[in-house]
Structures are given as structure tokens and as C-alpha cells.
Amino acid sequence: MTTVKFHMEGARIVSVDVSGHSGWAEEGADLICNTVVSAVQLVECTINDVLGLAAAVKVEPEVPRIVLHLPGGLSPEDEHTCQNLLTGMMVYLTGLRQTYPDYITVMEV
Numbered sequence: 375m376t377t378v379k380f381h382m383e384g385a386r387i388v389s390v391d392v393s394g395h396s397g398w399a400e401e402g403a404d405l406i407c408n409t410v411v412s413a414v415q416l417v418e419c420t421i422n423d424v425l426g427l428a429a430a431v432k433v434e435p436e437v438p439r440i441v442l443h444l445p446g447g448l449s450p451e452d453e454h455t456c457q458n459l460l461t462g463m464m465v466y467l468t469g470l471r472q473t474y475p476d477y478i479t480v481m482e483v
Contacts, residue, residue, distance in 0.1 A: 376410055376478045378467050387460040389443040390414065396477035406470070406477045413466055414440050417459050427452060
């Protein structure tokens with residue numbers, strides 16, 4: 375099962391930790407895993423490459439695991455944008471979980 379943990383500090387999402395293989399299909403052909411990785415990559419590219427911020431990303435393909443951690447000291451505008459991106463990803467992945475409850479779990483910790 376793929377587990378997505380949104381780490382919170384109050385109402386603020388500070389990081390996202392995605393781990394595990396969903397088991398929906400073989401690795402590489404797994405719709406759930408590919409969808410989750412694509413969502414994380416889109417948010418990471420937007421934060422780092424489009425906005426020019428320095429979110430830390432750690433990829434552990436052997437686990438598999440991806441962790442995205444927001445930098446501290448963001449301007450109010452950048453903070454607002456990042457929170458909107460991460461909240462949108464949370465809503466999206468929660469919807470995926472509703473469709474495929476045996477393959478993905480999404481939680482706030």
C-alpha cells in the first residue's frame with residue numbers, strides 16, 4: 375500500500391512523505407504509484423523550478439519513498455502559494471484514496 379503523510383505544524387503543511395508500493399499492478403505499470411509520483415513531482419517542480427524556492431527533496435527508490443520538505447523563512451506570498459499547492463495535492467490524493475481505498479492511504483500527522 376502507498377502511504378502519504380502530510381506533516382503538519384498547526385494548519386501549515388511542512389512536508390509530505392510518500393512511501394510504499396500500492397500493489398495495484400507491477401512496478402512501472404502501477405496506475406496508483408505513477409499518479410502519486412506525478413502529483414509530487416508537479417508540486418516539487420512548481421515550488422523549486424517555477425517559484426525558485428529551495429524545498430528539500432529526498433528520493434529513496436529502493437524503499438520506495440519520496441519526501442518533500444518546505445524551506446523555512448518563506449515570504450508570506452510564497453508561503454501562501456506553497457500551502458495552496460500542497461493542499462491541492464492533499465485534496466487530489468484524498469480523492470484518489472476514495473477511488474482506490476485498498477491501495478493508498480492519506481493522512482495528516
